[in-house]
Amino acid sequence: MAMILDGKETAAALKEELALRLAKLREKHYEPKLAIILAGSSKPSAMYASFMQKVAKGYGIDAEIFRASDDVTEEELGSLVTDLSADQEITGILMMMPLPKGISAEKMIALMNPDKDVDGLTETNAGRLTAGKAGLFACTPRAVMAILDHYKIPIDGKKAVIIGRSNVIGKPVSLMLLSKNATVTICHSHTKDIASITSEADILVAAVGHANYVTADMVKEGATVIDVGINRVDGKTVGDVDYEAVAAKAGAITPVPGGVGSVTTTMVIENIIAAGEKLAK
Numbered sequence: 001m002a003m004i005l006d007g008k009e010t011a012a013a014l015k016e017e018l019a020l021r022l023a024k025l026r027e028k029h030y031e032p033k034l035a036i037i038l039a040g041s042s043k044p045s046a047m048y049a050s051f052m053q054k055v056a057k058g059y060g061i062d063a064e065i066f067r068a069s070d071d072v073t074e075e076e077l078g079s080l081v082t083d084l085s086a087d088q089e090i091t092g093i094l095m096m097m098p099l100p101k102g103i104s105a106e107k108m109i110a111l112m113n114p115d116k117d118v119d120g121l122t123e124t125n126a127g128r129l130t131a132g133k134a135g136l137f138a139c140t141p142r143a144v145m146a147i148l149d150h151y152k153i154p155i156d157g158k159k160a161v162i163i164g165r166s167n168v169i170g171k172p173v174s175l176m177l178l179s180k181n182a183t184v185t186i187c188h189s190h191t192k193d194i195a196s197i198t199s200e201a202d203i204l205v206a207a208v209g210h211a212n213y214v215t216a217d218m219v220k221e222g223a224t225v226i227d228v229g230i231n232r233v234d235g236k237t238v239g240d241v242d243y244e245a246v247a248a249k250a251g252a253i254t255p256v257p258g259g260v261g262s263v264t265t266t267m268v269i270e271n272i273i274a275a276g277e278k279l280a281k
Contacts, residue, residue, distance in 0.1 A: 002250040003151075005226070007143070007262030010150040014266050015059075021273050022059060025280055032061050032091040032276035034118070035084045039068040039077055039103065045096035052094060055265050061272060070100045077103055078111055085113035091279060092118035092272040115278060118271040126167070129175050136271045141173035143263035144205060144226050145180075147254060153203070153224050155180040161198050163187045163214070163240070164207035169228055173205055194218070206240035214241040222251035228260050 038049045056063035093116045114124035120138035128135030160182040164170035174184045187194050198218045204225045206214045211231035229240025239256030247253050
C-alpha cells in the first residue's frame, strides 16, 4: 500500500517556517495586508474569500474583502484593481474568479501589480517562472512541489508526467519540476495512448478535472502520484485518481480531500509574505 502524502501535515510544517518569516518582517516594522477582490454574487467565491480572510487572520495578517456587485462595470473594477496595486499599505491582491459577465478577467489581471499578484496570474509572473526568475507563482503547483519537498520525494533525473496543460496548473507545475531537473512530459486531450506514457512516470501529476480518470493500469509500480483534481461524485469529493486501486500499486499518493488542496491556501500566505519581504527592502 502506498505511503500517504498528507497535505495537512505538510501545511503544518510550513506554518512554523512562515511564522518565523513573518516575525522577521515585523522586526522591520512591516505589517503585510491582503486585499481580496470579490466581484459578483458567486457563493463559492464568497465562501472562499471569507475562508482566505480567516486563514490570513490566523497568521495575524490583516485581510480585507473589497466587494463589487454583479453589475459592476469593467471600468469600475479596473479602477479598484489599479488603486489596490498602487496602495502602499496593500501587500498582496487575491481576485476571486469567475468575474461577473462582461468583465474581462484578462484585462483585470493585466492591471494588477505583478509584485502583489499572490495567485501568480499575471503574464509577468508567468514569464518569470518560464525564465527561471524569482516571482509570485500559482499556488496549486507550488503546493504540489511543497508536498514533494516535505516528503523528500526524489525529483532530480526522474521522469515526471503531468496530465493537463492548463495555465493555472499543468504548465506551471511542469516548469517547476523541470527546474528541479526532472524529465517532464505533458499529456492532454489530444495525446495518443496516454497510458503508455503515464505508466513510465516516476512522478505522475493528475490535473485533468475528471473524476477517477487515472486508473491502476496507467501507473508505474512504486510511482509517486499527485492528485490535483477536485470533483463531486454522489455528494462526495473525489480526485482525478481512482484512489483505492492506484494506492495499492503506487509508492506514494496524495488523498482527496486532504492532499494538495490542504497546502494551496498555505502557499497563498507564503506568497503574501514573499511579497512583503520584497516590499519591505
